[in-house]
Amino acid sequence: MENINWSELGFGYMKTDYNVRCYYRNGKWGELEVSSDEHINIHMAATCLHYGQEAFEGLKAFRGKDGKIRIFRIEENAKRMQRSCEGVVMANLPVEIFEAACKKAVKLNERFVPPYESGASLYIRPLLLGLGEQVGVKPAPEYLFIVFVSPVGPYFKEGFKPTPMVILRGYDRAAPLGTGTIKVGGNYAAGMIPTVKAHDMGYSAPLFLDAKEKKYIDECGPANFFGIKDNTYITPESSSILPSITNKSLMQLAEDLGMKVERRKVLEEELATFEEAGACGTAAVISPILRIDDPDENRTYVISKDGKPGKRCEELYHKLRAIQYGDEPDVHNWVSFVE
Ligand code: PLP
Ligand code: COI
Secondary structure: OOOOOHHHOOOOOOOOOOEEEEEEEOOEEOOOEEEOOOOOOOOOOOHHHHOOOEEEOOEEEEEOOOOOEEEEOHHHHHHHHHHHHHHOOOOOOOHHHHHHHHHHHHHHOHHHOOOHHHOOEEEEEEEEEEEOOOOOOOOOOEEEEEEEEEEEOOOOOOOOOOEEEEOOOOOOOOOOOOOOOOOOHHHHHHOHHHHHHHHHOOOOEEEEEOOOOOOEEEEEOOEEEEEEEOOEEEEEOOOOOOOOHHHHHHHHHHHHOOOEEEEEOOEHHHHHHOOEEEEEEOOOEEEEEEEEEEHHHOEEEEOOOOOOOOHHHHHHHHHHHHHHOOOOOOOOOOEEEEO
């Protein structure tokens, strides 16, 4: 792969050699199939296309100094996909099929796993689609599970550098009892306008407030929000946030570092009290927050006074990456190997 500049990679799609597929037909899942075709041939009346009956996941594989390939917390992603299946009434995908398909997709595309030194990784995108022709609003009779991979660099082009976020009060990502807690495409469609607006205004992502009261911090673009003060890691509790596996891991690492951890409602005004804050997710890893503007209310919360990531963000970031790349012992059993 001599022609790929691994350390300059952004977060995008790159063609690899193979993808892995599995069909659900006649009430059961079939065998894993390997394809080198980047396209799928589906019926124009498939439920995924009209009614958003689909779900996806995002996880990463890392090449260690030892050359071995590690996947981070694959079982958590498999279980979350099962919750997404339930959430939009799709055939439940067994954890074993999820894990086997992801590992096979990584193995078959081994030459695309970036070298350790690059700091890049292989993004794994599992996708589950409702198929079968139908125009009534009801669950599909057939499903396609597909896993493709792409080598990636940082999601936000600034990487591990604090960037500004913006509260856009005119938009909600998900309703309090809606689909915010599962990973379905409709949530991202709902967030498309504020995402584009935020970018156009020079921000890296929109920071959503809770849809009902517009008082509490909710999701942070394609990532969870966390704030740090008084040696405490604080992350919002909400019925419309996707439970981030990165956030769950950071809560554990914060505890390991001797910090307190709180998962609770976070009032917007509390932003003024945080010593550090960040967005966290598989793609975003940790993106420290520079400043949060609330233009409709004429408020600004400056988080990073010197424009640099805070000490705790640094520590958490390095700790997480060290486990992912195999530089530190995997004491919590988060890593599985692709052999
Ligand atoms: N929130 C949203 C809306 C996301 O799309 C993601 C990305 O997956 C996350 C949070 C972070 O979740 P995770 O850490 O499991 O990748
Ligand atoms: C991820 O972090 O894996 C995501 O899915 C974020 C985004 C690219 C949708």
